[in-house]
Amino acid sequence: MGFQGRFLEGMLALALCAALVGVWRAGRRHRVVVGAGAALVWLSLYAAVVGWGPAVSPAVLGAWCLWLGTSLLSGVLVAEGRVGGERISAALCVYMLVGIAFGGFFATLDQLEPGSLVQSAARGALDTDGAIYFSFVTLATLGYGDVTPVSGPARALAILESVFGQLYLVVLVARLVSLYSRER
Numbered sequence: 001m002g003f004q005g006r007f008l009e010g011m012l013a014l015a016l017c018a019a020l021v022g023v024w025r026a027g028r029r030h031r032v033v034v035g036a037g038a039a040l041v042w043l044s045l046y047a048a049v050v051g052w053g054p055a056v057s058p059a060v061l062g063a064w065c066l067w068l069g070t071s072l073l074s075g076v077l078v079a080e081g082r083v084g085g086e087r088i089s090a091a092l093c094v095y096m097l098v099g100i101a102f103g104g105f106f107a108t109l110d111q112l113e114p115g116s117l118v119q120s121a122a123r124g125a126l127d128t129d130g131a132i133y134f135s136f137v138t139l140a141t142l143g144y145g146d147v148t149p150v151s152g153p154a155r156a157l158a159i160l161e162s163v164f165g166q167l168y169l170v171v172l173v174a175r176l177v178s179l180y181s182r183e184r
Contacts, residue, residue, distance in 0.1 A: 058103075058104040058105075058107035058108045058111065058128050058131065059104060059105070059108040060104070061100065061101070061103070061104035061107075061128070062100075062101040062102070062103070062104025062105040062108065063101075063104075064101075065097040065098070065100040065101035065104065066097070066098075066101040068093075068097050069093075069094045069097040069098055069101065073094055080179070081179070082179075082183060083176055083179045083180045083183065087176070087179075088176070091172050091176070094168075095139075095165075095168065095169075098139065098161075098164065098165070098168070099132070099135050099136045099139045100132055100135070102135040102138070102139065102157065102161045103128065103131045103132030103133075103134070103135035103136070104128070104131070104132075105157060106126075106131040106132075106134055106135055106154070106157065107126070107127070107128040107130075107131035107132075109151075109153055109154055109157065110125070110126050110131060110154075113151055113153065113154075115150060115151070116149065116150060116151040116153065116154040117130075117131065117134060117147055117148065117149055117150065117154055118147070118148050118150050119146060119147050120145065120146045120147070120148070121146065126147065130147065133147070134147040135161065138158050138161045138162050138165075139161055139162065139164075139165040140165065141162050141165060141166065
């Protein structure tokens with residue numbers, strides 16, 4: 001793993017610590033979820049460090065982002081209270097983290113089952129950066145067509161992500177509007 005991969009994992013480790021602090025303050029009820037999620041993420045990080053296969057690193061990337069997104073959802077978005085910049089920033093962060101998480105899962109799937117995702121240009125195998133790009137194209141339902149899910153699991157994951165992306169935006173807007181109207 002090169003500098004770019006180590007830098008990304010380091011930044012995610014810092015984000016994990018920041019999410020731990022922020023969610024831990026959210027209340028006792030969230031601490032069990034936060035503690036269990038942190039334990040699983042640190043175990044998966046250990047698996048990546050000791051080198052348990054090339055597919056572990058993108059899977060760890062996906063697990064970190066999924067856990068951070070879940071922590072932000074449970075600690076900031078679902079809680080009652082004022083709608084402000086912090087809450088809206090958290091909502092945007094969750095959306096971005098979901099895109100990165102699915103990118104990690106797509107990269108893992110392509111490593112475990114080569115050829116699951118096919119690039120139209122002759123650029124060789126899909127790397128983690130390409131998988132994250134495909135993930136955001138899918139999450140935003142853009143559908144450029146330069147990367148195509150070919151295998152059944154890749155198609156299922158793409159459908160899950162695109163449906164989640166649309167439902168997340170709809171539910172998020174409804175939740176924020178209802179919290180804002182309660183304030184007034």
